[in-house]
Every structure is written in structure tokens, then in C-alpha cells.
Amino acid sequence: MLPDEPRQSTGPAPEGGLPGCYRHTQTATGITCTRCERPICPRCMVAASVGFQCPECVGEGHAGTRRATTRFGGALTQHGGLVTRVLVGINVVVWVLAAYVLRPRLAEVWSLASAGRDVSGGPYGIADGPDQWYRLVTATFLHLEWWHIGTNMLVLLWLGPPLEEALGRVRFLALYLVAGLGGSTFAFLVAGDWMQSLGASGAVFGLIGATIVMQLRNRAALGPAVAFLVFNLVVTFSRPTIDWRAHLGGLALGALTAFGLMYAPRARRGLVQGLTLAGALAVEAAMLGVGMALYGG
Known part of the structure; x- marks a missing residue:
């Protein structure tokens, strides 16, 4: 009929x-x-x-x-910045627990810590094997000082909502996690024989890189985003206590992932974006594998 x-x-x-x-x-x-x-x-x-x-x-x-989507394929939402606020909330809760409730135990268990096989007592932490690889993620939510979490969360609240609105919640969350993991794995690759690090800075630097890519894609002014990146890089290399490896790793993986998400052709957007995320994870897995070959037991 x-x-x-x-x-x-x-x-x-x-x-x-x-x-x-x-x-x-x-x-x-x-x-x-x-x-x-x-x-x-x-x-x-x-x-x-x-x-x-x-x-x-x-x-x-x-x-x-046809379902309405954002410019880069994400689902439209009525309330922007939800994932950003949830990420900030998680970071704040973990900070309170690590700094005041479970100190120093939580920092010892969740930090980006590694000692190679040639170090006395090693291998330890990430270099000790897969049972410790969770640190690559947990360290990106871990802070101990108020100024550390305050700085990272202010940048996240500034850069997160525009990126989340453009990409959609799922793609934005994937970008954030990939950038954070990229910072952790690059830091392990370079300094896994002896390292102790923590913080969301790798993921935040990934958002800075993604913001620059979005400005390029939108043909918008690059000056403010580039100036902000240069300022943060100067701060990174001027203080010996800052883990520059996590910052650079997060910046590189965040920018490359954002490029694939934002420049994917409309006709094959889902496929290209999926391959972009898979490729980023493959690069991070390769860095982890090389690091384990260098420092693992």
C-alpha cells in the first residue's frame, strides 16, 4: 500500500x-x-x-x-560546555582527595611515576608493566597545589566550551583524553628511566593546539591563540619543575587530532575522524612500546 x-x-x-x-x-x-x-x-x-x-x-x-549537527559533525546540544564543566569537576574532586583527604597515598598511586630497570629498585611505576599503565591517564586528573589546578582549570574553562560547541561532546572528550594521553606517553618515552609528574597540562596544551587549528579552519585571527601558546611555552621552559615533555606531547597530539577532526571531508567525515582518533592512539601505543623497550623490565 x-x-x-x-x-x-x-x-x-x-x-x-x-x-x-x-x-x-x-x-x-x-x-x-x-x-x-x-x-x-x-x-x-x-x-x-x-x-x-x-x-x-x-x-x-x-x-x-537529516539530523542537525555542528560544523564538524557533532550533535547539537542546548547546553554548551557540559563536558568541560564535568572535566573541571572531576579534576577538582581529585585535587581535594589527593591534597587533603588521601595525601600522600593517592598521589603516589596515581602520579606519572616511572623508574627504569637500571635504577635501583626498578622497574617501578609505568616501566613496571601493564598493571601500572593506568597512571598514564590518572596523572592527567591529579593536582596537589591550588595554583596548579587553578591555572589548568581556568584555561580549560576558557578554551573548552568553544571547542566543545564546534566538535560536539563526544569528539571534544575524545580530543581531551587523546591529548592528555599523548602528553603522558611522550613524557614516558623521553624520561621513563626516572620521572615523577602529574597534572592536566598535557591535555590543556592539546586544547591550545586544537584552538589554533580551529582558527585556521575558520580563517579567523590567529594572533591571540598563538601569543597565548608562546607565553605558555616560555613559562614551560623557564621553570625546571615543569614537565615540558608532557606539554609538548599534549600539544602535538591535540593539534594533529584536531586537524583530522576539523578538516575531514563532509562526505567521509565519520570515517576520517574515526581513523584520526585510531591513528593518534596508535602513535601513543607506539611511544609506550618504545619506552617499555628502553626502560621496562
């Missing part, structure tokens, strides 16, 4: 001479669906631009409607 062909109720007709609703056959109705002309009762009718439609026709109409 064609969609526009009238369809009659197969149930018994109710009393009163009016036809019965095609779904509730005992309910008499004088209203028909403007699309398929089946009788519909008040429980079934859905307001349309002209008259009413039945639930099936409404569903068929929605099935042919």
Missing part, C-alpha cells in the same frame, strides 16, 4: 455511525490523518502544520529528516 493511499480500520465499527480509530477501534472519531487518511482519535492525533497526523506518519516523516 502506498503512503498516500487511504487505509481503513479493520476493527469493528463503534456505535454512532462514525468510524473507529485505526488503533483504538472502539473509539469513534471524525478526524482523519492528513497524510494517510486513517481515522485517528484524540489519543493518537499529532498536530501537524495542517490538521493532524497519526503516529506512524509522524515517525516516517522524522525518519527522512
Whole structure:
């Protein structure tokens, strides 16, 4: 039966001479669906631009409607910045636990710590094997000083919402995690024989790199984003206590991942973006593998 062909109720007709609703056959109705002309009762009718439609026709109409997305393929949301705020909340909760409640135990267990096999007592931490690789992720949510978490979260709150709005929640979260993991694995590759590090700076630097890529993609002014990056790089290399390896690793993986997410052609956007994320994870796995060959037991 064609969609526009009238369809009659197969149930018994109710009393009163009016036809019965095609779904509730005992309910008499004088209203028909403007699309398929089946009788519909008040429980079934859905307001349309002209008259009413039945639930099936409404569903068929929605099935042919293209879902609205952001410029880079993410789902549109009414409340922007939700993932950013959740990430800030997680970081703050972990900071309170590590700095005041479970100090120093949580920092010892979650930090980006590693000692190679040639170090007395090694291998330790990440170099000790897969049971310790969780540190590559947990360290990116770990802070001990108020100024450290304050600085990182201010930058996250500044850069996160525009990127999340452009990419969508899922892609933005993937970018953040890939950048953080990139900073951790690069730091392990370079200094896994002896290192102790923590903080979300690698992920934050990844957002800086992604912001520059987005400005390029949108043909917007690059000056402020580049100046902010240069300032942070100067600070990074001017203080010996800052782990520059995590900053550079996060910056590189964040920028490269953002490039793949934002420059993916519309016709094959999902495929290219998926391959971009898979490629970034493969690079990080390779850095971890080389680091284990150099420092592991």
C-alpha cells in the first residue's frame, strides 16, 4: 500500500455511525490523518502544520529528516560546555582527595611515576608493566597545589566550551583524553628511566593546539591563540619543575587530532575522524612500546 493511499480500520465499527480509530477501534472519531487518511482519535492525533497526523506518519516523516549537527559533525546540544564543566569537576574532586583527604597515598598511586630497570629498585611505576599503565591517564586528573589546578582549570574553562560547541561532546572528550594521553606517553618515552609528574597540562596544551587549528579552519585571527601558546611555552621552559615533555606531547597530539577532526571531508567525515582518533592512539601505543623497550623490565 502506498503512503498516500487511504487505509481503513479493520476493527469493528463503534456505535454512532462514525468510524473507529485505526488503533483504538472502539473509539469513534471524525478526524482523519492528513497524510494517510486513517481515522485517528484524540489519543493518537499529532498536530501537524495542517490538521493532524497519526503516529506512524509522524515517525516516517522524522525518519527522512537529516539530523542537525555542528560544523564538524557533532550533535547539537542546548547546553554548551557540559563536558568541560564535568572535566573541571572531576579534576577538582581529585585535587581535594589527593591534597587533603588521601595525601600522600593517592598521589603516589596515581602520579606519572616511572623508574627504569637500571635504577635501583626498578622497574617501578609505568616501566613496571601493564598493571601500572593506568597512571598514564590518572596523572592527567591529579593536582596537589591550588595554583596548579587553578591555572589548568581556568584555561580549560576558557578554551573548552568553544571547542566543545564546534566538535560536539563526544569528539571534544575524545580530543581531551587523546591529548592528555599523548602528553603522558611522550613524557614516558623521553624520561621513563626516572620521572615523577602529574597534572592536566598535557591535555590543556592539546586544547591550545586544537584552538589554533580551529582558527585556521575558520580563517579567523590567529594572533591571540598563538601569543597565548608562546607565553605558555616560555613559562614551560623557564621553570625546571615543569614537565615540558608532557606539554609538548599534549600539544602535538591535540593539534594533529584536531586537524583530522576539523578538516575531514563532509562526505567521509565519520570515517576520517574515526581513523584520526585510531591513528593518534596508535602513535601513543607506539611511544609506550618504545619506552617499555628502553626502560621496562
